[in-house]
Amino acid sequence: MSFIIWLIIGGIIGWIASLIMKTDAQQGVFLNVVVGIIGALLGGWLAGMLGIGGGSINDGISFTSILVSLIGAIVLLAIVNLFRRGRVR
Secondary structure (H helix, E strand, O other): OHHHHHHHHHHHHHHHHHHHOOOHHHOOHHHHHHHHHHHHHHHHHHHHHHOOOOOOHHHOOOHHHHHHHHHHHHHHHHHHHHHHHOOOO
């Protein structure tokens, strides 16, 4: 059951990140979930490197982990936009 919850939250985070980066029209539900999950991993890794707590998947779902995941997803979309268009939107 927790796996389904992680997929749903990953989809919501990916969708919010795609709205912020204005790439929502280019992505479907599947890509929003992928961006949310990969963004969460990227955000957790970046938070760990910076010494910020709450970025690990083992910490559970909290406001900090959702914020870290959202920032990671935004960074991921910015990197994708940089390679796709040659600039960050």
